[in-house]
Amino acid sequence: MNQLKKTKLVFKLLIVPILAVFMLTTESVATEVMMYKNENCGCCGSWAKHMRDAGFTVKELPRDDMAAVKRKYGVSDSLASCHTAIVDGYVIEGHVPASDVLRLLKSRPKIVGLTAPGMPMQSPGMQAEGQKPRNYDVLAFDQHGKAKVYHRYE
Numbered sequence: 048m049n050q051l052k053k054t055k056l057v058f059k060l061l062i063v064p065i066l067a068v069f070m071l072t073t074e075s076v077a078t079e080v081m082m083y084k085n086e087n088c089g090c091c092g093s094w095a096k097h098m099r100d101a102g103f104t105v106k107e108l109p110r111d112d113m114a115a116v117k118r119k120y121g122v123s124d125s126l127a128s129c130h131t132a133i134v135d136g137y138v139i140e141g142h143v144p145a146s147d148v149l150r151l152l153k154s155r156p157k158i159v160g161l162t163a164p165g166m167p168m169q170s171p172g173m174q175a176e177g178q179k180p181r182n183y184d185v186l187a188f189d190q191h192g193k194a195k196v197y198h199r200y201e
C-alpha cells in the first residue's frame with residue numbers, strides 16, 4: 048500500500064468517526080441561553096460564565112424592566128431572583144447550577160422551569176469559582192406558580 052492510500056485509509060477509519068462524534072456532542076451541548084438581567088448585575092454575569100464553562104452559549108440581554116420580564120415568564124415574587132434565562136423553552140430563574148439545567152433538558156418534564164429564589168450565597172455565580180453548590184434548594188415550578196424541590200443542596 049502506498050503512502051497516499053494509507054493516509055486515506057487512516058482518515059476514513061479514524062478521523063471521520065472522531066469528527067462525527069465531535070459534531071454530535073457539540074450540537075447537543077451548544078444549547079443557547081437567553082439571559083435577561085439588569086445591566087449592573089455582577090453575579091448574573093458570573094452565572095453566565097458558569098453556564099458557558101458547562102458548554103452553553105449565553106446571550107446576555109440587559110433590561111431595565113426585569114419585573115415585567117419575570118411577569119411575562121410566570122416568575123412570581125416569591126420565586127424571583129436576579130436574572131431570568133430562557134433555555135430551550137424553559138425558564139431558568141437565578142443561580143441554578145448548570146447540571147440541573149442539563150438534567151432538565153434531558154428529561155423534559157411538563158414544568159415552566161427551575162428557580163433558585165433570592166440570591167443563595169453558596170450557588171454558582173455567587174460563590175467563588177469551582178466551589179460546590181450548598182445550602183439551598185432549586186425549585187421546579189409550573190404555570191400556576193406552584194413550586195416543589197427539584198434539587199436540594201445540603
Ligand SMILES: [Cu+2]
Binds near residue numbers: 129130141166172
Ligand atoms: Cu444573582
